[in-house]
């Protein structure tokens with residue numbers, strides 16, 4: 538990583554792990570609520586992220602992990618997700634509102650449980666840890682009931698830095714993650730936070746993704762922020778303004794939470 542250009546998300550990941558992971562247990566706020574995405578998903582709220590996106594709706598789980606949530610074992614998380622998913626008739630389960638690859642022992646024990654169930658686990662990630670450590674994609678390739686959703690923050694290195702405060706060099710890790718996942722045959726798709734990008738920027742991302750694997754464009758999601766009061770005041774504080782939309786987008790536009 539380059540010096541003096543922002544924090545290193547991989548180092549922040551390690552630091553956060555020391556706060557939100559205890560053995561095979563990870564911190565969560567809750568273990569299963571229904572969300573409307575993908576026709577209905579049950580999602581737990583994780584605690585702890587390796588980015589500090591200024592548009593993030595998650596707030597306390599990201600910005601105050603020490604005083605947020607409590608520790609749960611993979612079995613407790615699985616049981617919580619199962620109860621809610623069965624209640625609402627969902628086959629998709631996930632954890633969201635933070636970074637899914639913090640606490641790998643916890644994650645893979647949870648995936649072991651999912652593997653023997655009727656559910657598919659959507660691993661929500663910004664891709665940075667996966668891009669930095671090829672062994673994660675390799676381990677994920679051992680699972681059939683996981684889909685990885687890699688969220689790209691901004692349309693360029695500069696925009697990534699402006700939105701997250703992180704070292705711009707880390708931006709490329711999300712593309713690296715997609716490349717590694719595809720190489721390992723792991724089910725995955727990309728989404729782009731485009732609320733601060735213009736049409737040219739979105740087109741550049743599409744070209745960059747096509748360079749990773751042209752097929753990935755078919756499932757590209759375009760994400761837009763939700764202006765919750767805390768998000769609005771954080772954006773004001775940093776002088777960031779969301780655009781009203783971009784005209785050049787993939788045929789599949791899905792607005793999601795994070």
Ligand code: SF4
Nearest residue numbers: 586588590593634635
């Ligand atoms: S938007 Fe996602 S990656 Fe960014 S701080 Fe929030 S949870 Fe982390």
